[in-house]
Amino acid sequence: MPELPEVEIIVRGLRGPLVGRTFTGVTVRWPNSVKTPVPELQATLPGQTIEQITRRAKYLWFHLSGGDSLFLHLKMSGDLLVLPVTEPDDPHVRTIFDLDNDHQLRFKDTRKFGRVYLVRNPNAVIGRLGPEPLADDFLPADFAALFARRRGRLKPLLLNQKFIAGIGNIYADESCFAAGLDPRRTADTLSADDLGRLYHAIRQALTAGIVHKGASLDSVYRGGEFQNHFRVYGRTGQPCLRCGAEIQRVVLGGRSTHFCSTCQR
DNA sequence: CTAAAATCCTGGTGGC
DNA sequence: TGCCACCAGGATTTTA
Incomplete structure (x- = not known):
């Protein structure tokens, strides 16, 4: 359900708590949602700092210090929570990203349609998308x-x-x-x-x-x-x-x- | 090229 | 009250 406006709002809300934070680990509970091999994700993501978060279409795009891009797509029922590690667990959380400040980015997704991608080349995920309808130069x-x-x-x-x-x-x-x-x-x-x-x-x-x-x-x-x-x-x-x-x-x-x-x- | 159908999923709902 | 069929839908894949 989240479309361009909803994703844009979510991105804006995540910048404050997440930009500048460094990933320290990843837990994958529903492997089907992760389009990068899980061992590769767990080997590559920790240590990378979130330099910026932007949006392309309905994708959230985390620009990482190591030059990689982490893309999250919420699809139908996805939601993102930034919570202290002490916060109680939720059965619908499918992927947990550990941060360097005793907080976690939790990808909650009841219907399991959401997707996670960690790629070196962003075009592998967003390369075939049409134009952004709200871009200044879209006339x-x-x-x-x-x-x-x-x-x-x-x-x-x-x-x-x-x-x-x-x-x-x-x-x-x-x-x-x-x-x-x-x-x-x-x-x-x-x-x-x-x-x-x-x-x-x-x-x-x-x-x-x-x-x-x-x-x-x-x-x-x-x-x-x-x-x-x-x-x-x-x-x-x-x-x-x-x-x-x-x-x-x-x-x-x-x-x-x-x-x-x-x-x- | 277009298009319809199937696929992946679970929770909520409406019918009986 | 309980059970079940069905619906919702983003994006991809398959089939025509």
Whole structure:
């Protein structure tokens, strides 16, 4: 569930407690989540200091003093806790990173979809991602250019991280509503005007998500309250806040898709 | 190229 | 009350 805005908020919150700290050990309780061989992770990570934490798409990116990159992806139910070693254990903690100040970074992840990568070359993890929609140099013309020669449906394209990075189910639906576009439209039917509206809708939806400190959903409370501002996501059968028609739900690309068939064409 | 389906997972929910 | 089928979904992989 955490999408670009939620990950951005989490990254901002982790910088204070973690930048400058040095890893002293790693405990892996669910090896399937670690995409680097565990012995290699345990041999390479300790001793490296966290120089900076950034975000790329929905990945948290720890820049390490040894030149390596630690990437964490929270997927559906992941959460990160920085706690003193004396803090009681939690059965849903899958990986524990020991720090040099008697604290631990605990990767809690009920559904076990989250992933951990330690790599020398960051492109091994993030090399095939599409553009960052909130980047200063990502312009309407860049967005429109993505649609050239594409013929897929709009919603699955927005969820495709190779097409554009960081958008998930919530912000895809909210962006299509704000742009007045039916998520079932195919890319080659969108006019220049449609693409202009969609560009601004995506940027505004993601920015609003960050301003509201993300959405708290999926029983993972993150402090945000953007969930109180959804206009279509999760509102199946309820009246459209703009026209009053019932919000529809269809499945596109295997994902629940919520929209107003009156306002979105 | 597009797209649908399967995969990985558990907790919550709705039906009976 | 208890049991079970089913749903949620990010990203990848498989199949058409």
